[in-house]
Amino acid sequence: MVELLFKRLVIIGIGHIGASIARTLQTVPGVVETLVISDTSPAHLKRAQELGLGAEYFADPGEAVKGADGVILCTPVGSFAAIAEAIAPHLTKGCILSDVGSTKQSVLRDVGPHVPPGVSFVPAHPLAGTEFSGPDAGLADLFQGRWCLLTPDETAAPEAVKKIEALWTALGARTAKMTPAHHDRVIAIVSHLPHLIAFTICGTADDLADETRDEVLQFAASGFRDFTRIAASDPVMWRDIFINNKDALLEMFSRFSEDAQAMARAVRWNDTAYIEDKINRSRKIRKSLIDLKQA
Amino acid sequence: MVELLFKRLVIIGIGHIGASIARTLQTVPGVVETLVISDTSPAHLKRAQELGLGAEYFADPGEAVKGADGVILCTPVGSFAAIAEAIAPHLTKGCILSDVGSTKQSVLRDVGPHVPPGVSFVPAHPLAGTEFSGPDAGLADLFQGRWCLLTPDETAAPEAVKKIEALWTALGARTAKMTPAHHDRVIAIVSHLPHLIAFTICGTADDLADETRDEVLQFAASGFRDFTRIAASDPVMWRDIFINNKDALLEMFSRFSEDAQAMARAVRWNDTAYIEDKINRSRKIRKSLIDLKQA
Numbered sequence: 001m002v003e004l005l006f007k008r009l010v011i012i013g014i015g016h017i018g019a020s021i022a023r024t025l026q027t028v029p030g031v032v033e034t035l036v037i038s039d040t041s042p043a044h045l046k047r048a049q050e051l052g053l054g055a056e057y058f059a060d061p062g063e064a065v066k067g068a069d070g071v072i073l074c075t076p077v078g079s080f081a082a083i084a085e086a087i088a089p090h091l092t093k094g095c096i097l098s099d100v101g102s103t104k105q106s107v108l109r110d111v112g113p114h115v116p117p118g119v120s121f122v123p124a125h126p127l128a129g130t131e132f133s134g135p136d137a138g139l140a141d142l143f144q145g146r147w148c149l150l151t152p153d154e155t156a157a158p159e160a161v162k163k164i165e166a167l168w169t170a171l172g173a174r175t176a177k178m179t180p181a182h183h184d185r186v187i188a189i190v191s192h193l194p195h196l197i198a199f200t201i202c203g204t205a206d207d208l209a210d211e212t213r214d215e216v217l218q219f220a221a222s223g224f225r226d227f228t229r230i231a232a233s234d235p236v237m238w239r240d241i242f243i244n245n246k247d248a249l250l251e252m253f254s255r256f257s258e259d260a261q262a263m264a265r266a267v268r269w270n271d272t273a274y275i276e277d278k279i280n281r282s283r284k285i286r287k288s289l290i291d292l293k294q295a
Numbered sequence: 296m297v298e299l300l301f302k303r304l305v306i307i308g309i310g311h312i313g314a315s316i317a318r319t320l321q322t323v324p325g326v327v328e329t330l331v332i333s334d335t336s337p338a339h340l341k342r343a344q345e346l347g348l349g350a351e352y353f354a355d356p357g358e359a360v361k362g363a364d365g366v367i368l369c370t371p372v373g374s375f376a377a378i379a380e381a382i383a384p385h386l387t388k389g390c391i392l393s394d395v396g397s398t399k400q401s402v403l404r405d406v407g408p409h410v411p412p413g414v415s416f417v418p419a420h421p422l423a424g425t426e427f428s429g430p431d432a433g434l435a436d437l438f439q440g441r442w443c444l445l446t447p448d449e450t451a452a453p454e455a456v457k458k459i460e461a462l463w464t465a466l467g468a469r470t471a472k473m474t475p476a477h478h479d480r481v482i483a484i485v486s487h488l489p490h491l492i493a494f495t496i497c498g499t500a501d502d503l504a505d506e507t508r509d510e511v512l513q514f515a516a517s518g519f520r521d522f523t524r525i526a527a528s529d530p531v532m533w534r535d536i537f538i539n540n541k542d543a544l545l546e547m548f549s550r551f552s553e554d555a556q557a558m559a560r561a562v563r564w565n566d567t568a569y570i571e572d573k574i575n576r577s578r579k580i581r582k583s584l585i586d587l588k589q590a
Contacts, residue, residue, distance in 0.1 A: 127514055131581075147514050178510075186510045189500050194518030197492055200558050202577035204551045205484050215473075215481045217583050219422055219442050224485035226521045228584055231577035239570045242562045253559050255502070257552070260495045264548050267491075267537045275534045282497035282526035286426075288512050289523055 002030035005167050006070035006096075010036040012061050012083060013075030014048040015234070016129060017100045019138025021072065022053040024171045027140050031170045038064035047135045062090045070163075073099035073111070078240030080107055084114035093118035096160045100126055102187060102237075104151040104180035106244035112155075120160030125149045125183065126173055127191075131232040144172040149187075151180040188248035193256060195238055196249065198231040297325035300462050301365035301391075305331040307356050307378060308370030309343040310529075311424060312395045314433025316367065317348040319466045322435050326465045333359035343430045357385045365458075368394035368406070373535030376405035388413035391455045395421055397482060397532075399446040399475035401539035407450075415455030417447045420478065421468055422486075426527040439467040444482075446475040483543035488551060490533055491544065493526040 009025075009032045011018045018037070025032050037054035038061045039045045049057050058064035065071050065087045073080055080101065091097065097119055101107045107123050115121045128146040130137065148168040152161045165175045178186075205216045205224070220228070242249060266274040304320075304327045306313045313332070320327050332349035333356045334340040344352050353359035360366050360382045368375055375396065386392065392414055396402045402418050410416045423441040425432065443463040447456045460470045473481075500511045500519070515523070537544060561569040 149514065176514075182507070182510075186507055186514055189496075189503065189507075190511050190515050190519035192518075194496065194522050196558055196562075197496070197555065198518070199574050199577045200555045201484075201489065201492070201551055202580045203573050204547070204554045206576055206580055207550070207554075208484065212477070212481055212484075215477075216485050217580070217587055219444065219471075219481055220485050220584055220587075224489050225584065226525055227489050228577070228581040230518050230521055231574075232581035233574070233578075235571045235574035235578070238574055239567050242570055243565055243567065246562055250559060250563060252499070253555070256496055256499045257555070259499045259502075260492065260548070260552070263491055263495050264545055267541055268545060270538055272534050272538065275537055276530045278498050279494050279526075279528070279530035279533055281501055282494045282523070283530070285497045285501055285512070286523040286527035289515055289520065292512055292515075 002028060002170070003166065004033060005031050005163055005170065007033045008036060008068045009034070009070040009072070010038060010064050010068045011054070012038045012064065012071065012073050012087075014039045014044050014053060014135045015074060016133050016137040017126065018072075018074035019048065019051075019053055019135045020128075020140070020142040021074070021171065022048075023138040023140040024143060028170050031167070032070075036064050036068065044135050051135060051138070053135065053138065061087050065090050065095070067092055069095055070167075071095060071097050073097075073101065076234075076237045076240040077101040077103050077106060077110075077244050078236070081110035081114075084111040088114040088116055091116055091119050095119050096163055097121045098124050098164050100124060102191065102241045103245040104183045108151075108153065108180050115155075120155075120157045121152070122156050122161050122164040123151045123180070124164055124168065125151070125187070126168065128173070131229055133234045133237075141172070143168070146173050148173040148175050149183055150175055150177045151183050152177070153180075184245050184248040185252075188245055188252045192241060192245055192249045193252045195230055195233065196242065196253065197256075198227045199238070201227055202231045297323060297465075298461065299328060300326050300458055300465065302328045303331060303363045304329070304365040304367070305333060305359050305363045306349070307333045307359065307366065307368050307382075309334045309339050309348060309430045310369060310532075311428050311432040312421065313367075313369035314343065314346075314348055314430045315423075315435070315437040316369070316466065317343075318433040318435040319438060323465050326462070327365075331359050331363065339430050346430060346433070348430065348433065356382050360385050360390070362387055364390055365462075366390060366392050368392075368396065371529075371532045371535040372396040372398050372401060372405075372539050373531070375402055376409075379406040379409035383409040383411055386411055386414050390414050391458055392416045393419050393459050395419060397486065397536045398540040399478045403446075403448065403475050410450075415450070415452045417445060417451050417456050417459040418475070419459055419463065420444045420446070420482070421463065423468070426524055428529045428532075436467070438463070441468050443468040443470050444478055445470055445472045446478050447472070448475075479540050479543040480547075483540055483547045487536060487540055487544045488547045490525055490528065491537065491548065492551075493522045494533070496522055497526045
C-alpha cells in the first residue's frame, strides 16, 4: 500500500541525483502526485523533458516552487544560498524544503536564514552516486539499500522529518539521523578525502615525463583504475563540496598525511612489522564493511 | 591450432596468480603437457591437489623443478632470492625461468646471480589480480585482455623470451617489453602508490574516535568502499613489493604528497580555479583510460 507523501514535489537541479530520484519515483507511482522539475540549464531542462522525467518543467526555480508541498535542492552545494534566497518568497506555508547535498553544516548556514516561517527545512544526504553526471545519468535503483542521512535541527517540524524519511524509504534507502557537524566529519573521511586523493593522484601521474605518462595510461593496473573511476566525478559539484566542508576535510587530510608519511618512512627503513600491521588493519576494516553489507 | 610450449612447467607458489595460471591452462589444453605445482605451505599444496590444479605436487621446490623446461616463481617477491638459490642446482640446461613479481629491478638483483649457465631468466609481470588470495582464488579469466610486461636483459635467449610471450598470449594477455627500471617507475604510480594510500586511509579511519569509527564503517560511501577493496590485498605480498620497489615508490609518494598538499592549500584558501582544473585533468585521464580500454 503506497502512501501519497507529496502532492507537488519540486526537484531543483536535474543532474545525476535529481534524475535518479525522478526515475525511482516512476517505479513507485502514488508517492508523489505531480513531479515538477526545475533547472537553470536550458539543455538539462530540455533533456529532462525529452526523457519524460517529470510532469512540469520550469527554468525559474521561484516559479517552480509555487504551490509545492515539497522541494528538494539537487544542485551543487555552492549554489544553495542563492537558490534559497530566490525561492523563499514563493514557498507555500506547510511546504517541506530538503536537499541532497554532501555537506550539511554549510547547507544549514546557507539555506537556514532564508527558510520562511511555516516552512520546515529537513537537510538530507543520500550516500549514493556514480561518477556520471547530468539528466541522462538518472538510475532507478541508485538508492536501493543505501543510507540517506538526515540532519534536521530543532526548527524542523517532526512531521516534516517523518515525511522526508518516508520519501527516502520509498526510494529504497535506509535512513539515519545525526548532527550536521558529526555528518561532516564522517563523510569527510569516507567520501570527501578519498575523492581529494583520487583527483590528486591522477594529476601526479599526468605530470610525469611524457614517455612514462603514456605508459601509465596504457598499463593502468587495478589500483589506479579504481582511483580514476571516482576521479571522473563532476568538477563543480566536488569543488563546492571541498570548499564547504573545508574544516573537516582538512583535518582528515592532515591525519591521513601523517599516517602516509609514517608508512613511507616504514618503507624507507624496511620496517616490515609496521607495514604488515597496517595492511592487516586495512583487511579487518574491509571485512567489517562486508559484514555490514556496505561492500 | 594450439602449440605445445612446455613439456613440464612448474608453478612455485600456488596463490592467487599461480592458481589463476593453472586454471587458465586447463582452458587451453595442449600448451603445457605436465603442470607441476610446488608450495612450501602444506595447506596450500593440499588444497591445490583437492582442486585438481596440476598433475604433480611437491613441497620442495628443488625436487619440483627437476627435468622441467619451464619454471614460474609465483611467491611474494621477498622470497625469490632463497627460492632461486634452492632450485638453481636442480635446473635442467635449456630450462626457462620466469616469475610474476610486481617489482622487476629487485627480481633481477635477487634471482639473476643464481641463474645457472644454459638457463634463461625472463622476468614477467601480469598486470592482473584481485584482492583475494590463496589457491581457491584462481580465476580462469584473470589475464584476459590484460597486459603482461616482460623485462628480460641481454642474458636471456631470444627464443626463451618468445616462449614466455607465447605462454602469456595463450593465457589471454597482451605482452610488452620494457627495462626493469622503467617498469618499476610506471608500476609504482599505477599500482604500488595507490595500494600504499589505500592501506593508509583505512588505518586513518580506524584511528578515529570510537563513535565516529563505527559510523565510518556503517556509512562508507562509494569513495571509501573502492579504497577498502584494494586495501584487502595480501599483507606479505604487499610488504615485499613496497620494500623491493622502495626507490620508485618513495619518489612517486613524494610527488603525490606535494600535489596533495597543494590541493589542500587550495581548499583552505578557496582557490576554486585550481581545484576545478585538477578535477578536470582527472576526468581527462579517466577518459584516456576508457579510450585505451583499460577501465
